[in-house]
Amino acid sequence: MLHLLLPLLLFISNVVRSHSAIIESLPGFTGDLPFKLETGYVGVGELEEVQLFYYFLESERSPKDDPLLLWLAGGPGCSALSALLFQIGPLQFDYSNSSGNKPLLKLNPYSWTKIANIIFLDAPVGTGFSYATTGRAYNSSDTSSAAQTYEFLRKWLMAHLKFLTNPLYITGDSYSGVVVPIIVQEVYDGNEAGREPPLNLKGYVLGNPVTCQEKDISQRVRYGHEMALISDELYESTKTDCNGDYMNVDPTNGACLADLEMVSSCLEKICLPHILEPKCNVISPNHTRLKWSRAILEENIVDIVSMSQQSKPWCRDYNYLYSYIWANDMKVREALHVREGTKKEWNRCNHSLSYTMDVLNSVVYHRYLSKKSLRALIYSGDHDLGIPYVGTLDWIRSLNLTLLGLWSPWFVEGQVAGYSIAYVENHWYDLTFTTIKGGGHTAPEYKPEECLAMINRWLSYYPL
Template sequence: MLHLLLPLLLLISNIGRSQSAIVESLPGFPGDLPFKLETGYVGVGELEEVQLFYYFIESERSPKDDPLLLWLTGGPGCSALSGLLFEIGPLEFDYSNSSGTRPVFKSNPYSWTKIANIIFVDAPVGTGFSYATTWTAYHSNDTSSAAQIYEFLRKWLMSHPKFLTNPLYITGDSYSGVVVPIIVKEVYDGNEAGREPQMNLVGYVLGNPVTCEAKDINQRIPFGHKTALISDELYESTKSDCNGDYVNVDPTNGACLTDLEMVSRCLEKIFLAQILEPICSTLSPNHTRLKWSRSMLEKNIIDGISEPQQSRPWCRSYNYLYAYIWANDRTVQEALHIREGTKPEWIRCNYSISYTKDVLNSAVYHRYLSKTSLRALIYSGDHDLAIPYIGTLDWIRSLNLTLVGAWSPWFVEGQVSGYSILYSENSKYDLTFTTIKGGGHTAPEYKPRECFAMVDRWFSYYPL
């Protein structure tokens, strides 16, 4: 491995520090793109050894008036392209017309770019098309990654000054729930200290957010009970024997271990991201991650999308294969202006990055931000077993904010789309929490229409 990477590092050490380019067309989409797409790199850190790649899409409505969003996909290590293509971006794969060798796009009618300018960033370093020019620069953690993204945002805005007056929101989902509030604090403190450029920070948005991994995972058992995956008797026994702690278990507590073994039997065949969808155990030993290999194409796994249900159940993970095929195509990388030789292969979620989780609970940052005049939107798919909404509600309640609006339904086209609750602090800071009915991890991938209606109303200061 060492002999392969050394020439790569020598090559990329001589590549320019920053660049951006307008992309007018992309392989797989017929004709010119109906939106303005810019891609590029911004160098951050010492000697700009970290090169963060981004996709910037201008609002399709009013770029000069609409909000500017900085979007981070979770992981850590999941590419921004995943959020762009599978969640909130203007393009999505046209599965009925795509094949294993020719992915085809269509427009996403529920893209958040219809109402906002969005910078999708591949972060932390090693994610997507982002890379480093030295070995040491590949090592990062929650706080260093947040600092690098803050530096990225400062430099990006200085090179795009026309967006300095747009309302700025720091946004993301899943593991970015740890990093986003740190970045928000960095931006807020930088503004207070008079650091240039001054940013028009208004708030932040988080979907299905990790906040404290241990506590979030601990809530899987109560959530499993609420959703009838675990019986009343087993839940009560497990809760009593384990004293409500299902993560840090005493190895000598035999009763607790026995209960947890029975709980595991109840949950092991459930798809963590959306409890109603099939689990794809044939693709990877780890059910929550799709391990990519080009040999998959030889096995015609792509064909599983169109095969009859009786021969192979449809699985959401199959959809992601198109992203691997598309993003690793040389003509695609040329169209995106990817620096040749900087990444051996694009990976949707790179879990091999050198990353240390040094912030064990980001609720402390939310508590700090609750003393400001910012606004926050936190949403959760209510069928997400990976990061259950009840755990998110727990840390929100721990902030001891004032309840302003009671738990109540909100609607899209006359149907209940979720339930929201509103909190405030000193009539300045406000936090809206909402569920997305039927949503998984993360909600926009499963319920794009409802999530679009949610953010459209919230950015406009309307009730959900």
């Protein structure tokens, strides 16, 4: 019996070295926090050279009964703090009362912590306040980051045993659409192999997810046509001349190149995250129209920090300026118990990562998971041009699942909040896809009330 306990005891001894603290107040917020916030580091990888930083918020309803969500932001390299402050966390900036270098915080009435415990994780290494103790350990990839996140989750739960039996969901948005299904497979296979501790995995949630960048970006042409940004004639001509491939264009195909030039002229002034919002001016625009870039996954940090909040028209990117000011304030770092000297500057999205995208299409993982006893919720803001919902729906259909329910509207406060469709696979796997009407990239930032209703109903096993 002793020889069976030794691996677990060794695992627990490693967990003890993790660092965590309970945060009772934060600069910019008046009074004590009316919820439980814990921050900390968990070492993963060889010799724990990677130190992953997290924010853990207990459910405001029933921590011992409510689900536990692990949340990963996009990028790769976008900090979980961005998701916490701008999307689904209990705090948000009070824009009307903030000024200059003094960002103020207020409560978010539509926080997902109303109904769930959430771990916001800065991953991969180099994201947010996560760091490595050696230069070599900063090298990461889709698969290595997924493995490190699985190790993080096991160690975190061993240090928080009271949450070990809570229903567990791996969740995230944007580029985490590539990494999350890999993590889910790691967890599922780990449970099957008897790895300690056993995790109470129930499923996964993805918002506006990247799946295959080439296909996702190519769908901008189709989506642009459906939203009347591209004419019928131009769309049909482009589809024919380019053979439906807008990413790998033959340089001798003059007709396709000419069509894409016209398509670019139609779309280049449209705001990718939300087609109805103003497009912000940038200092160094990319003039290469035919370069179909990863624009939705990137952010020009210099441009945003340099923006004048008095500039017209208003752009959503101006909101993000406060996060740079707040997170780089030494008093904030001290309050969050960020380790001194671990990172020179906090960036909302770190694009200087030493990161290899070694999974070009994550559909293979979804296909594997569809054979397991799991639940999945995929949602997309229907005004997102960066990762259009039409492409997401295409790869879901490619799984060849059994249709459970027809495309139909769902409602919040008597108004249509989106349209959903449900699938099953042999009664053990079920997947719900839904649009968020009027939502962008990513949906909770634009439609917080509707997204809270969505996740609350789905986690409770209710129809949307």
